[in-house]
Amino acid sequence: MPKHEQRPAASPAPDREESHRVVIIGAGVGGSVTAFRLARAGIDNVVLERGRRWPITPEGGTFPRIPSLDRRLLWLQGRAPRPGPRWLAHLIEAAGADALFRSTGLLDVLVTKRFSVVCGAGVGGGTLVYGGILPQPRADVFRRVFPAEIDYDELDRTYYPRARRRLMGTAFPDDLLAHPRYRSNRLWRDALEHSGLATEQVVSTYDFDVVRAELDGTATPSVTAGQYFFTGCDSGAKLSVDRTYLARAEQTGRTSVRPLHNVLDIARRRDGRYVVTAERLDTAGTPQERVALTCDRLVVAAGGVHTPRLLVTARDTGALPDLDAAVGRQWGTNGDQLPIIRTDDEPTGAPQAGPPNLLARNGDGDMLVTHGGLPLPFETKLMLCAGVGVSDRFGHWSYSTAESRARLTWDPDNDTTARRAVTDLLRPIAAHLPSGAKTVNPTAAYPLILHPLGGAAIGKATDAYGRLHGYRGLYCLDSALMPGSTAAANPVLTIAAIVERCLDHLIDEFAD
Numbered sequence: 001m002p003k004h005e006q007r008p009a010a011s012p013a014p015d016r017e018e019s020h021r022v023v024i025i026g027a028g029v030g031g032s033v034t035a036f037r038l039a040r041a042g043i044d045n046v047v048l049e050r051g052r053r054w055p056i057t058p059e060g061g062t063f064p065r066i067p068s069l070d071r072r073l074l075w076l077q078g079r080a081p082r083p084g085p086r087w088l089a090h091l092i093e094a095a096g097a098d099a100l101f102r103s104t105g106l107l108d109v110l111v112t113k114r115f116s117v118v119c120g121a122g123v124g125g126g127t128l129v130y131g132g133i134l135p136q137p138r139a140d141v142f143r144r145v146f147p148a149e150i151d152y153d154e155l156d157r158t159y160y161p162r163a164r165r166r167l168m169g170t171a172f173p174d175d176l177l178a179h180p181r182y183r184s185n186r187l188w189r190d191a192l193e194h195s196g197l198a199t200e201q202v203v204s205t206y207d208f209d210v211v212r213a214e215l216d217g218t219a220t221p222s223v224t225a226g227q228y229f230f231t232g233c234d235s236g237a238k239l240s241v242d243r244t245y246l247a248r249a250e251q252t253g254r255t256s257v258r259p260l261h262n263v264l265d266i267a268r269r270r271d272g273r274y275v276v277t278a279e280r281l282d283t284a285g286t287p288q289e290r291v292a293l294t295c296d297r298l299v300v301a302a303g304g305v306h307t308p309r310l311l312v313t314a315r316d317t318g319a320l321p322d323l324d325a326a327v328g329r330q331w332g333t334n335g336d337q338l339p340i341i342r343t344d345d346e347p348t349g350a351p352q353a354g355p356p357n358l359l360a361r362n363g364d365g366d367m368l369v370t371h372g373g374l375p376l377p378f379e380t381k382l383m384l385c386a387g388v389g390v391s392d393r394f395g396h397w398s399y400s401t402a403e404s405r406a407r408l409t410w411d412p413d414n415d416t417t418a419r420r421a422v423t424d425l426l427r428p429i430a431a432h433l434p435s436g437a438k439t440v441n442p443t444a445a446y447p448l449i450l451h452p453l454g455g456a457a458i459g460k461a462t463d464a465y466g467r468l469h470g471y472r473g474l475y476c477l478d479s480a481l482m483p484g485s486t487a488a489a490n491p492v493l494t495i496a497a498i499v500e501r502c503l504d505h506l507i508d509e510f511a512d
């Protein structure tokens with residue numbers, strides 16, 4: 001049978017069908033920017049999101065708190081993740097904690113023997129659990145990583161400022177540092193001042209008035225108790241995209257968000273319309289019904305794991321056979337590192353407050369490091385840092401017919417340079433902390449990847465505006481569009497800026 005006539009594996013008939021102009025898969029960064037831009041242009045759109053809503057309430061308690069075990073923490077795995085490191089499986093079994101993996105929780109973890117990849121699940125996507133920091137990459141590093149048709153100067157002039165404004169980025173206000181909860185941020189600031197490194201005030205998506213309210217006892221302690229990274233802020237201090245871009249889209253009445261709708265597959269009909277099959281879940285993750293949504297324009301924005309997974313599966317099972325061979329390739333980690341500074345005798349405070357206040361870059365601009373508070377209620381004499389760099393090589397997604405699923409191949413050696421660069425960058429900082437500070441990097445032995453990027457790289461799998469080659473009306477507008485890296489900067493600002501840029505160009509064809 002010729003390639004384009006192959007049929008996807010037969011799936012059960014849907015319980016219900018719907019027809020729409022535009023369907024967007026994923027209510028994270030890319031999906032929310034897209035929904036907002038379309039809604040503002042008067043174009044109706046439906047956003048399918050597998051996870052739940054996480055509404056902030058005055059009573060608090062919206063999010064699971066780290067490190068307590070809570071069923072709301074992890075996205076459905078059906079069972080404890082395997083294969084994974086053996087110790088993890090043993091620990092989970094010993095704790096009788098398998099049930100933790102059967103809920104529509106906040107963190108989706110892809111566990112393999114050699115690394116894990118973490119993404120957010122829920123309306124707001126990765127921004128529900130992200131650190132909220134929005135650095136802009138340096139021009140020279142950006143030009144090294146991105147194709148020439150993506151003009152840095154244009155992004156710098158128009159799209160970075162616009163994305164920063166719409167994401168509600170704010171520079172860290174220095175008055176907070178006087179509070180005892182910010183002891184580790186003060187240590188960080190003092191060490192950076194003496195290190196001679198180039199530093200910048202961090203811009204992040206927090207409402208700092210709410211942070212001040214946390215400190216004066218009128219809001220639930222969240223970001224000031226280290227509860228902001230890997231989880232959300234009960235106080236509402238963190239402005240995830242469901243509260244910025246997506247809220248504005250929904251206010252227009254043109255965007256309809258469907259939480260707990262897990263997309264199973266995508267395909268194209270003979271008449272050129274797309275069919276998205278989704279199962280509606282209850283919060284325990286039990287399927288309630290199967291819905292088929294047909295549409296003229298389909299935007300895949302399921303993030304750096306699930307967009308490549310959906311696209312590679314669609315191409316290699318024959319549902320979308322004309323997708324380019326570049327789909328699945330150039331998948332990278334943004335050179336992610338999570339090193340820790342041990343300050344030995346110097347207390348770092350407990351709990352430590354976030355978010356990060358200052359960032360430092362190395363001279364080449366290809367490693368950026370920040371420090372933000374740890375969510376532990378006791379003194380640790382530790383400072384958690386986060387480094388982002390540029391990978392040496394990339395991984396890829398491919399479809400395994402034997403296992404009937406897409407698989408990720410990535411080698412930790414791909415990030416050797418980033419691992420060295422983060423240690424080199426932290427050395428002069430640790431040297432200016434009170435005596436005896438040492439850096440350890442647990443993610444060198446077992447990478448924990450927070451920034452999955454690529455798999456539908458701009459200018460390769462798509463044109464310069466996110467149109468997937470091979471199909472009209474099919475787009476990738478999220479982290480999968482990044483070329484495996486956002487040039488030594490945390491990715492959200494660049495994802496939002498590039499999706500804004502794509503949509504300036506594409507908006508008319510959504511309206512056609």
Ligand SMILES: Cc1cc2nc3c(=O)[nH]c(=O)nc-3n(C[C@H](O)[C@H](O)[C@H](O)COP(=O)(O)OP(=O)(O)OC[C@H]3O[C@@H](n4cnc5c(N)ncnc54)[C@H](O)[C@@H]3O)c2cc1C
Nearest residue numbers: 026028029030050125126131132133263303479490491492
């Ligand atoms: C712990 C942590 C901290 C981070 N800190 C920062 C930071 O400080 N700054 C920064 O810039 N970046 C940070 N990131 C990375 C950032 O969150 C991601 O790069 C960003 O969210 C990716 O945007 P996206 O639109 O591609 O995908 P996402 O925001 O992940 O959105 C994708 C959405 O699609 C949904 N989805 C997936 N599959 C399906 C399906 N089959 N059906 C329906 N819906 C589906 C997901 O549930 C999700 O809501 C952090 C990430 C993590 C995990």
